[in-house]
Amino acid sequence: MLQFKDIITPIDFIVTEETTLKDAITLMYKKKWNLLPVIDSYRYPVGVFTRSSLQQMVTEEIPLTTPIKNYIKKQVETVRIDTPYEKVEEIVKESKVGTGVVIDEYNRVVGILTKTDMVMSLLQTSQELQTIKKLKRTLETAIAHAFDGIVMTDEKKIITMVSPPLLELFNLPLEEVLYKPAARVLPQLQLENVYESETAEVSGFLEINGIKYIVHRIPILEDGRVIGAIGKVVFRQLNEVSELFKKLQKAENKANFYHQQFQMSETAKFTWNHILSVEPCMEKLKKSGEKAAKGRSTVLIRGESGTGKELFAHSIHNSSARGTGKFIVVNCAAIPEELLESEFFGYDEGAFTGARQKGKLGKFDLANGGTLFLDEIGDMSLALQAKLLRVLQEREFYRVGGTITIKVDVRIIAATNRNLEEMVKDGLFREDLYYRLNVISLNVPPLRDRFYDIEHLIGQFMIELNQILGTSITGIEDRARETMLDYDWPGNVRELRNVMERAMTFAESGKIKFEDLPDYLLKQVPIKEPDLKVSLVENAELEAIKKALVQVRGNKVKAARLLGISRSGLYEKIKKYKLNEGKFS
Known part of the structure; x- marks a missing residue:
């Protein structure tokens, strides 16, 4: 017997709340569907995105890159895939919409069911029905309730069945169509094409009374020969879809511009x-x-x-x-x-x-x-x-x-x-x-409050700038280093890097010298006269204390031990030489 799972249209794509308007339009046009099932990450249904939702977004001039989540209809008409076929037939008869969402036993979306799907599957599996009479009655019921237009012809290209929506579209009474040659009463459908090609085909956009429609022409084959044909005429809201695609084409340049941005x-x-x-x-x-x-x-x-x-x-x-x-x-x-x-x-x-x-x-x-x-x-x-x-x-x-x-x-x-x-x-x-x-x-503290970072950054910038400038600077002479350590760096790290780049460019030997530093920085350095104010011994002592404090990161107990003097003696010398204690602690 015919199984429900055999007549559904499986879903080979994923639509989520984050799907964009542009992608939704493309899918609807490609699939020729009236709605798209919207699922979450577990494939559970969260709603449907319909043609009316699509029309609303376009009317409101929503950008094509906007997700569809705010325009999803949360009420979803679902059918379980294990529903008995007889029950499905009743649902199709009573349903006011053309499409339903099919879920499995775990409530995950697996496909959709259209009234046309039922018609097509009944035609292709008619041998499974018990009698021709039951087949005809079922087909007539499905065709009468089909959302789009359906027409069937026999081996002689005579129309044997036709749906009310198709008669309404072409403004024809049933008696002028039924049991008449399709080529004479509905020549625009061109159903005779598939009798020769034996291959299904889809027309381009056609128009009647300002209504756009497309035709699916499907041959009915038996033992390798055509014994009839089915014409499916899709026209519901295709006029709006056509306009949407015109807008899509018109917006393509703008979309490309946005993409470049x-x-x-x-x-x-x-x-x-x-x-x-x-x-x-x-x-x-x-x-x-x-x-x-x-x-x-x-x-x-x-x-x-x-x-x-x-x-x-x-x-x-x-x-x-x-x-x-x-x-x-x-x-x-x-x-x-x-x-x-x-x-x-x-x-x-x-x-x-x-x-x-x-x-x-x-x-x-x-x-x-x-x-x-x-x-x-x-x-x-x-x-x-x-x-x-x-x-x-x-x-x-x-x-x-x-x-x-x-x-x-x-x-x-x-x-x-x-x-x-x-x-x-x-x-x-x-x-x-x-x-x-x-x-x-x-x-972020200024560089003048990060004394240890000055020397650290000098070394790091030297490595980085050697690669950028193609230089081979291996170090910095003591006087130049002392000058840079004593400077307040109002421009902070940015200024330090600029000074290093300038000094490394000007350096003629393998080390940065005092004279390689910019003039404005050199002017900040007081002129030292060690023979008048500080003896050579005192100058050596001062430099030794500075280096010790830097080495132990400002820990005066460790610095005193390193210098071999008492802690109080170290404090006296710090006071004597007016060292800026904040730079070492």
């Missing part, structure tokens, strides 16, 4: 290993950053210019769950204020004079699903601060000149070298935005 977007380049430091405070800060990366909260990175705030932002993104997503950088101080809004939110076609013809994606679009790094956020205008606050609260925005709400899932990492608290007091920074940004705060 996405390709041009940035990715995070640095990890925690790129933050070079031997200072305990920096190691502690990196661990805090790693913990912050695991969450979704906004992170505010504070510190002077050149301390490496952007390195922390890159590292947080790369070690987060969003590490495979986009990492988009916006320098709020580098973009003119009048352009910041369009940079953030993008703009639609014709939004303003001089706008690109196809519009432009904003940084929030590009960062969707990833991270948006707002550098120098303290330089943002109050007007834009208000709009940024709305996006952080509502996770949605409007493009400049647009009317459609764009929903985004973006994590914000902000950075600033300014005192936001003072700016809040002075009315230069919104208090509500400050508290929204300052959920997790990381303060």
Whole structure:
């Protein structure tokens, strides 16, 4: 006997809530289906995406890259695959829709059942039915309730069965069609083609009374010869689908443009290993950053210019769950204020004079699903601060000149070298935005407070820059090193790297010399007259104390033991030579 599993159409694709509108249109067009079953990761049904849902998205001018999840119909008409055939026949008779979702015994989606599927399977398995009379009655029932048009012809190309929807489409009464030659009453279907080709075929788009339709022509074979044909006429809402494909073609250039924008977007380049430091405070800060990366909260990175705030932002993104997503950088101080809004939110076609013809994606679009790094956020205008606050609260925005709400899932990492608290007091920074940004705060200390990092970075930059510059610098002479260790580095790590690059370029021997350093740095060094103020012995003693303190990382007990003097004696000499104790402890 005929089994239900034999008449369903199996699903050879996956549609989830994250499937885009463009992919849904393509599937519907390819499969010629009225709905797409939507499943979760376990293949359980979560809803259906119908042609009316598709039409709604297009009417609302939803972007083609938008997921369909908000337009899914949650009520799903399902049929178990082990349902008895007789019960399936009753369901088909009573159903008001043309398609049902078929599930297995574990409630997983395995296929769909259309009324046309039943017709086709009955025709192909008629020998399994007990009598021709039962076959005919079942076929007539199925055809009468078919969603699309169905016509059947016999060996002589005479129409033996026809469905009411087909008669309605061509405005023909049953008596003028039934038992008449198909080529005479329905020549537009061209069913005679399959009698010669013996192969099923699908027509292109045809039209009658402004209604678009397509024809499936299927030969009925027995012992290798054609004994009849079936014509399936699909026309329900095909007019809308045709219009959608015109819009799809029209939007192709815009989609390509958007794709290029996405390709041009940035990715995070640095990890925690790129933050070079031997200072305990920096190691502690990196661990805090790693913990912050695991969450979704906004992170505010504070510190002077050149301390490496952007390195922390890159590292947080790369070690987060969003590490495979986009990492988009916006320098709020580098973009003119009048352009910041369009940079953030993008703009639609014709939004303003001089706008690109196809519009432009904003940084929030590009960062969707990833991270948006707002550098120098303290330089943002109050007007834009208000709009940024709305996006952080509502996770949605409007493009400049647009009317459609764009929903985004973006994590914000902000950075600033300014005192936001003072700016809040002075009315230069919104208090509500400050508290929204300052959920997790990381303060990167300046290089002058990281004495041990100066020498460490000198060595690391020497290795890196030798490879980049093609130089062979092996070290740095003592006077040059001392000068660099005594300098306050207002430009922090960035300035130190620039100085190293300049010195290594100018160095004529295998070591960096004092005169290889830039002039402005040399002018900061006081002129030493050891014969007048400090004797040669005292100068040697001073250098010995400095080196000992560096070697033991500022531990004065160990330094005194290393020098062979008492701890009190060491303190007296530190006071005598006015050593900056903060650099060694």
